[in-house]
Amino acid sequence: MYRYDEYDQQIVNERVKQYRDQVRRRLSGELTEEEFLPLRLQNGLYMQIHAYMLRIAVPYGLISSRQMRMFAHIARKYDRGYGHFTTRQNIQFNWLKLEDTPDILADLASVEMHAIQTSGNCVRNITSDEFAGVAQDEVVDPRPYAEILRQWSTFHPEFAYLPRKFKIAISGGKEDRAAIYAHDIGLAVTKNAQGEVGFRVLVGGGLGRTPIIGSEICEFVPWQHILTYVESILRVYNQYGRRDNKYKARIKILVKALGVDEFRRKVEADWADLKDGHGTLTSDEVNRVASFFVDPSYETLTDHDSKLNEFKADSRSFSNWLSCNVKPHRIPGYAIVVLSLKKPGEAPGDATAEQMEAVANLADRYSFGELRITHKQNLVLADVRQKDLIHLWQESTEHELTTPNIGMLTDIISCPGAEFCTLANARSIPLAKVISECFEDLDYQHDIGEITLNISGCVNACGQHHIGNIGITGVEKKDHDEWYQVSIGGAEGNDSSISKIIGPSFTFNQVPEVIERLIHVYLRERTETERFIDTVRRIGHAPFKEHVYATDFMAQEEKVADKHSVEPAQYEVPYYSPRF
Amino acid sequence: MIIKNKTIVADDWTVLRLQEQDTAESAIVAPGKVIVPLKVWQIQREMIQQRKDIGVWLASDERPEDLKDDVHKFAVIAVDFPKFSDGRGYSIAYNLRARLGYKGELRAIGDVLRDQLFYMQRVGFNAFAPRPDRKIEDAIKGLSDFSEVYQTSFDPGLPLFRCTQRKGNSTAGTFNE
Numbered sequence: 031m032y033r034y035d036e037y038d039q040q041i042v043n044e045r046v047k048q049y050r051d052q053v054r055r056r057l058s059g060e061l062t063e064e065e066f067l068p069l070r071l072q073n074g075l076y077m078q079i080h081a082y083m084l085r086i087a088v089p090y091g092l093i094s095s096r097q098m099r100m101f102a103h104i105a106r107k108y109d110r111g112y113g114h115f116t117t118r119q120n121i122q123f124n125w126l127k128l129e130d131t132p133d134i135l136a137d138l139a140s141v142e143m144h145a146i147q148t149s150g151n152c153v154r155n156i157t158s159d160e161f162a163g164v165a166q167d168e169v170v171d172p173r174p175y176a177e178i179l180r181q182w183s184t185f186h187p188e189f190a191y192l193p194r195k196f197k198i199a200i201s202g203g204k205e206d207r208a209a210i211y212a213h214d215i216g217l218a219v220t221k222n223a224q225g226e227v228g229f230r231v232l233v234g235g236g237l238g239r240t241p242i243i244g245s246e247i248c249e250f251v252p253w254q255h256i257l258t259y260v261e262s263i264l265r266v267y268n269q270y271g272r273r274d275n276k277y278k279a280r281i282k283i284l285v286k287a288l289g290v291d292e293f294r295r296k297v298e299a300d301w302a303d304l305k306d307g308h309g310t311l312t313s314d315e316v317n318r319v320a321s322f323f324v325d326p327s328y329e330t331l332t333d334h335d336s337k338l339n340e341f342k343a344d345s346r347s348f349s350n351w352l353s354c355n356v357k358p359h360r361i362p363g364y365a366i367v368v369l370s371l372k373k374p375g376e377a378p379g380d381a382t383a384e385q386m387e388a389v390a391n392l393a394d395r396y397s398f399g400e401l402r403i404t405h406k407q408n409l410v411l412a413d414v415r416q417k418d419l420i421h422l423w424q425e426s427t428e429h430e431l432t433t434p435n436i437g438m439l440t441d442i443i444s445c446p447g448a449e450f451c452t453l454a455n456a457r458s459i460p461l462a463k464v465i466s467e468c469f470e471d472l473d474y475q476h477d478i479g480e481i482t483l484n485i486s487g488c489v490n491a492c493g494q495h496h497i498g499n500i501g502i503t504g505v506e507k508k509d510h511d512e513w514y515q516v517s518i519g520g521a522e523g524n525d526s527s528i529s530k531i532i533g534p535s536f537t538f539n540q541v542p543e544v545i546e547r548l549i550h551v552y553l554r555e556r557t558e559t560e561r562f563i564d565t566v567r568r569i570g571h572a573p574f575k576e577h578v579y580a581t582d583f584m585a586q587e588e589k590v591a592d593k594h595s596v597e598p599a600q601y602e603v604p605y606y607s608p609r610f
Numbered sequence: 611m612i613i614k615n616k617t618i619v620a621d622d623w624t625v626l627r628l629q630e631q632d633t634a635e636s637a638i639v640a641p642g643k644v645i646v647p648l649k650v651w652q653i654q655r656e657m658i659q660q661r662k663d664i665g666v667w668l669a670s671d672e673r674p675e676d677l678k679d680d681v682h683k684f685a686v687i688a689v690d691f692p693k694f695s696d697g698r699g700y701s702i703a704y705n706l707r708a709r710l711g712y713k714g715e716l717r718a719i720g721d722v723l724r725d726q727l728f729y730m731q732r733v734g735f736n737a738f739a740p741r742p743d744r745k746i747e748d749a750i751k752g753l754s755d756f757s758e759v760y761q762t763s764f765d766p767g768l769p770l771f772r773c774t775q776r777k778g779n780s781t782a783g784t785f786n787e
Contacts, residue, residue, distance in 0.1 A: 035777045037758050037770060048755045052725065060748075068695055069725055151695070181760040181770075187732035188704055188763060191697025257761075257769075268701045303709070308772060309762050315771040321778035 031092050031400055032177045032322040034142045041184070042139045045146060049073050050132035057129065072190065074122075074148030075131055078450050082126045085148040086138060090158035090176040090200075091119030091403040095390035098401055100141045102386035108134055113386070115371060115379040117443060117494055118197070119157050119403045120148055124450060146184055151192045153183035153264070157199045159207040160404040163323060164412045166360045170219040170227055172202035174320040175256065178311065182257050189264045193271035194279035196264070197236075209405060211235045211243045211526040212497055214281045215263060217256070228252045233263060233293070234285030237491035241528045242282045245290040247297065253316065258309045262301040266293065326398040326413060331363020335416050348423055350434040350472060356419065365416050367397075369409040369431040370441070374466035376430075377459045378444040379407030388429040396422050406443055408436065438475045439483060439549075440466040443494055447487035448504065448512075454487030456504025456512040461485055461541060468542040478549055481562040482521075497522040499563045500548060501529045502541060512538050518548060518574060519566045532575045539585035547578045613727075613750050614715065614737040621739070623665060623686060625719055626650065639664075645688050645717075648672050651680075659683065667719060670698040674705045681712040686737070691720035700733045707734035707764045727752035734764035 034042070049069075056066040070076075074085035086101075101121055105113050108130050109123040116122055126134070138144055148155055158176045159165065179198060183189070189196070200217040201208040210216030216232035228250045235244025251259045267281045270288075285293045342349040357366040369389060371379050381389075389409055393401045396418050397411035404410055409431075414422060426432050435441045442465065445451070447458025462485055469475060484498030488506070495501030501517040513535040520529030536544055549562075551574045556565045566574070612621040623643045628634070634649035639658055645665035646658070658664050665686035668674060681687065687706060689699040699718065706712040717737035718730050727738055731753055740749035762769040770776070 033779065037760075037774075037776065040758050041756060041760070044756050044758075048725075065694070065723065151697075184760055185729075185756065186761055186763075187729035187759075188700040189697070190729055191695055191700065191726075193697075265701050265704075269698055273696060273698075308768050312771060315776075318771075318776055318778040324779070 031094060032089075032173075032319065038142070038181075039139075042142070042144050042146075045073075045144060046132065046135045046139050049135055053128060053132050068150055068191070071150035072147055072152060073131075073135070074145035075128075076149060078124065079452055080450070081124065082128050082131065083122050083124050083450070084126050084131060084134060084145060085116070085120050085122040086143060086145045087148045087155045088120050088143075088403050089180045090156055090162070090173060091160055091405070092162075092173065093401050093403065094141075095393040095399045095401065097141045097143055098386050098390040098393070100137060100143070102383040102390070104134055104137060105383040105386065112380055112382045114377070114446065115381065115403050115407050115409070117405050117407060117445075117492065118155060119160070119405055120155055121403070124446070149195070150190075151194050151196075152190045153186065153192075153196045153198065156180050156183070157197070157208055157213075157405060159201045159203055160402045160410050161207060161357065161366055161412065162202060163325075164359050164361075164364075164366055165203045165207075166358050167204040168202055168360065169204060169221055170202045171320075171323060172200045172208075172217075172219050173323045174316060175217075175219055175229075175253070176200050177319050177322070178257070178315070179260070182260075186264075189268060192264070192268055193273045194276070194281075196267070196281065198260070206523050206526075209494070209497065209522045209526070212237055212241075212494070212522065213244065215260060216244045219253075220250075222250055226252060229256050229259075231259065231263075234282040234290070236280050236282045237494055237496045238280065239277050239489050239491075240280075240282065241491070241496040242286065243526055243528065244282075245285060247290060247294050254311045255305055257311055258304040258307065259297075259301055261309060262297045262304060265300050266296045270296070325361075328361050328364065328413070329415070331361075331415065331417070333362050333416065335363075338416060338419060341420050347427075347432075347434070348420070350476070351423055351432050352419070354434040354438065354476075355432065355436045359413070361413075363416055365414050365419060367411040367414050367419070367422060368404070368436045369411065369426055370433040370435055371408050371431070372435055372441050372466065373430050373433045374440055374470040375463050376466075378442050378462050378466075381409075385429050385431065388426070389431065392422060392426060406441060408441070434472065435475060437480050437482075439469045439478055439481050439545075440475060441482070442466060443482070443484040443498065445486050445492035447485075451487060451492075453490060454504055455506045456487050456514060456538070458485045458487040458493060458504065461502065461514070461538060464538075465542050465545060468546070478553070479561055483545070484520075494522075496520050496528045497526060498529065499561075499566070500545065505535050507535075514538065514541050516541070516544050516548075516578075518571065519563070521563050530571060532571060533579055536583075537585065537587060539587060540583045543583050543585055544578055548574055551577045611746050612717070612737055612739045613746065613753070616750070616753055618746055618750060625667060625688065625739075645686060645719075648676060652676070668699075668702055670696050670702070672702075674702050674710060677706075678710060681706065681710050681714075684712075684714060686715040686717055687712060688717040688719045688739075689735075691718060691722055691726075694721045694723055694726055696721075700729065703730070703734040704764055722749075724749040724752035725755075728755045732759065732763045732765050 055061045076083045110125045113121045196214045198215045199208040199210045199213040202219040218230040231248040232244035233247045271284045272278045355368045397413045402410040442462045444458045444462040448454035482498045483500045484495045485502045486493035486495040487504040497520045503515045515535045517529035517531045521527045625645045634653040643663040651666045667688035718735045719739045
């Protein structure tokens with residue numbers, strides 16, 4: 031993976047120094063909270079309901095065992111012994127003190143990490159394919175370009191105060207695993223007929239209040255020009271994006287308002303004098319960065335291992351895990367292992383300090399000392415010898431990391447929800463816990479097969495509910511009670527789609543039953559090869575809706591007064607919230 | 611006092627801001643060094659363009675191209691930041707320098723605070739009028755927060771990868787694309 035040179039290190043060190051001074055000025059009263067807010071946000075620091083939350087950048091989700099151990103250290107020393115991996119491949123710590131944060135950043139800098147631009151109205155952490163470099167369907171490895179874009183966007187002087195946050199995702203496989211259609215800029219690195227590398231550029235995708243699938247603005251931007259082309263997109267957005275209404279400030283609204291053709295015309299006009307200018311990438315620079323992403327020293331192995339087959343026959347748990355959590359690798363004899371952070375009854379994406387240390391050790395022993403964080407809030411060991419799978423499974427089972435549910439119903443994506451976030455209308459994590467417990471039965475889950483269930487505590491969609499096959503959203507109602515809207519038909523990847531709401535909203539206790547009923551219709555209607563999403567697309571919403579609302583729910587409701595451990599409205603906290 | 615070319619200097623320019631009762635036609639441009647709003651320049655240019663001591667300032671929603679043929683007429687052009695979170699002024703400055711070739715004093719006015727100064731100087735500002743309720747001696751420190759930058763803007767005109775030979779991964783062989 032990429033290693034800092036003296037320039038990278040110096041920039042990060044100077045950031046720590048700058049931030050330390052900003053915190054000092056805030057604590058002394060020299061800076062007002064209003065003035066400090068954009069400064070701390072550009073360092074990933076939010077004020078939540080109970081404490082400060084710090085979001086740390088994990089560039090394109092790639093992390094070394096040493097860096098993972100630093101997370102464990104931070105969890106123990108400054109937090110409550112755990113951290114939360116996010117849908118943007120980052121980690122956040124939820125229980126921090128402001129005065130500790132400069133020391134945390136200094137600790138991070140010592141392992142080549144930072145929290146730069148993990149929030150605020152700037153270019154955020156670049157996300158990418160969690161299987162980059164090892165996927166069988168990869169056309170071009172996106173990691174060198176993700177790193178080049180990381181450096182380009184870090185402290186870009188012109189784009190630090192954009193109308194709104196700006197998210198870039200990049201994928202390089204035939205299948206999109208980075209949700210590039212749901213980003214402000216989505217990049218698919220690819221090759222043209224001549225075998226030259228370039229980018230298909232999508233713009234104006236996004237979720238939130240107005241979910242929109244990104245539009246293609248250019249079919250092929252040669253690799254040399256990607257930085258200047260992205261610069262022109264940002265400059266057009268910075269000048270023309272709306273600033274009068276927070277909910278209409280994302281680039282997707284501008285692209286819709288202008289139309290993609292006019293938007294493209296403006297970008298190309300801006301780009302005309304940048305193309306071939308000094309910002310143009312050089313092959314020296316691409317080769318330099320790419321030198322950090324060459325293959326590790328793989329052994330020459332074959333794909334078939336008799337021991338594995340024997341053990342598979344003996345152990346049903348192992349065989350379930352193998353079929354669910356282990357993915358094919360492009361090198362014979364190797365496998366990609368997804369470590370599940372979705373044990374039923376636990377908060378999706380949470381890991382304890384002990385688990386962090388355990389996965390760091392596993393990475394050292396079995397996967398060249400590297401890990402990845404997935405946008406579905408799991409962890410990946412990307413380069414495991416197939417002959418090590420049995421040992422790896424045994425060891426990671428001890429740390430509760432082998433729930434065989436990757437891509438299944440209990441592999442739930444969830445935002446932090448109303449227990450932490452000032453914007454949420456309803457709790458997300460407790461709902462995810464309850465649903466995962468209801469559907470814990472593995473045979474049932476495996477019978478249902480591939481399905482995604484995403485939960486957001488409010489319309490801002492940090493849990494990406496619009497692109498879940500089943501999406502759940504906490505909605506605001508006049509009674510200030512918790513209500514959830516359920517939608518179906520969303521998907522990410524090459525056939526991305528936005529889900530549609532099935533009807534009136536439900537109480538917390540009703541939601542598991544709603545899911546049960548949706549699954550019932552699917553199992554009744556599906557053809558042999560259909561996934562849940564395929565059935566929804568074929569038969570439409572009506573049969574699902576009809577069955578869900580046909581009869582009363584069994585769920586008993588508690589008295590309203592007993593429901594809330596947290597009442598968001600009573601806290602006087604700033605407007606910004608986690609992952610928003 | 612303002613910060614100009616990285617030092618604190620006395621300033622004898624006045625910024626003309628239209629009051630509610632003023633219009634671009636009726637506003638009176640006092641004698642002496644005055645930085646007028648773009649609209650005043652556009653409407654009253656016949657009257658004031660002979661003056662050597664006229665500057666112009668742009669609001670964040672105004673277009674620098676409106677000054678296209680005029681930029682060389684001004685000793686100072688200012689860009690107003692109505693709120694520090696309004697980042698349009700950075701693109702205005704970049705366009706004035708890189709696209710319109712403006713070479714004179716480019717001044718940031720309005721809600722200008724220490725922590726924006728580093729970015730502002732990179733997009734082409736060389737003068738800063740920090741908010742008067744803050745110590746200018748503190749604000750100037752913001753210009754030197756970082757000693758290295760990655761990307762090209764107006765300053766520097768080259769990205770880091772064109773400025774210096776950076777180290778690759780010495781343990782790797784030749785990268786095979």
